[in-house]
Amino acid sequence: DIQMTQSPASLSASLGETVTIECRASEDIYNGLAWYQQKPGKSPQLLIYNANSLHTGVPSRFSGSGSGTQYSLKINSLQSEDVASYFCQQYYDYPWTFGGGTKLELK
Amino acid sequence: EVQLVESGGGLVQPGRSLKLSCAASGFTFSNYYMAWVRQAPKKGLEWVATISTSGSRTYYPDSVKGRFTISRDNAKSSLYLQMNSLKSEDTATYYCARLGITIAAFDYWGQGVMVTVSS
Numbered sequence: 001d002i003q004m005t006q007s008p009a010s011l012s013a014s015l016g017e018t019v020t021i022e023c024r025a026s027e028d029i030y031n032g033l034a035w036y037q038q039k040p041g042k043s044p045q046l047l048i049y050n051a052n053s054l055h056t057g058v059p060s061r062f063s064g065s066g067s068g069t070q071y072s073l074k075i076n077s078l079q080s081e082d083v084a085s086y087f088c089q090q091y092y093d094y095p096w097t098f099g100g101g102t103k104l105e106l107k
Numbered sequence: 108e109v110q111l112v113e114s115g116g117g118l119v120q121p122g123r124s125l126k127l128s129c130a131a132s133g134f135t136f137s138n139y140y141m142a143w144v145r146q147a148p149k150k151g152l153e154w155v156a157t158i159s160t161s162g163s164r165t166y167y168p169d170s171v172k173g174r175f176t177i178s179r180d181n182a183k184s185s186l187y188l189q190m191n192s193l194k195s196e197d198t199a200t201y202y203c204a205r206l207g208i209t210i211a212a213f214d215y216w217g218q219g220v221m222v223t224v225s226s
Contacts, residue, residue: 045216049211
């Protein structure tokens with residue numbers, strides 16, 4: 001199985017700041033990676049797919065990058081509504097696997 | 108508007124069975140792969156099952172293979188998850204999710220349904 005290691009597990013940042021979350025795969029996943037945002041008490045929502053494609057309706061302050069085994073999610077100009085947990089997921093190979101998550105809070 | 112509404116959750120004893128349902132609307136259900144994803148309390152996400160558009164192909168992780176069965180009824184725009192031989196570690200919120208046509212990511216999720224396995 002492909003292991004997804006996400007870092008950091010938690011993060012505190014100020015409004016307007018730029019935040020980066022990392023995800024490392026145990027083997028090459030050839031950009032088969034998605035990022036999801038989950039607000040407290042809500043279901044996850046797709047932000048990024050194919051490592052760097054923005055899902056419909058997602059604000060442009062969110063961006064994804066990376067290749068091979070290393071991927072990242074960047075949030076520019078952090079807003080209060082971005083307080084949430086973020087998960088990466090590989091869909092290159094079965095079983096599909098998720099990172100452990102990053103909890104983003106406001107400083 | 109895409110809507111996915113799960114039902115059928117609840118409290119069940121270890122070793123017993125439960126069947127979840129997901130009613131889909133707002134899109135042509137038969138054109139999309141569908142899946143179930145679960146989240147244990149205060150934990151991360153775990154993929155549980157995927158089914159092809161016709162239902163002829165299904166995929167599971169080892170943790171549920173042989174115990175869970177995903178199925179669909181395209182005429183009713185409904186997705187199902189039959190869960191047998193339930194264990195305490197199956198306790199989680201179960202989400203119905205749609206897979207994008209051109210991407211393998213989960214592009215829409217239901218609100219989730221809680222399943223508690225306990226004696």
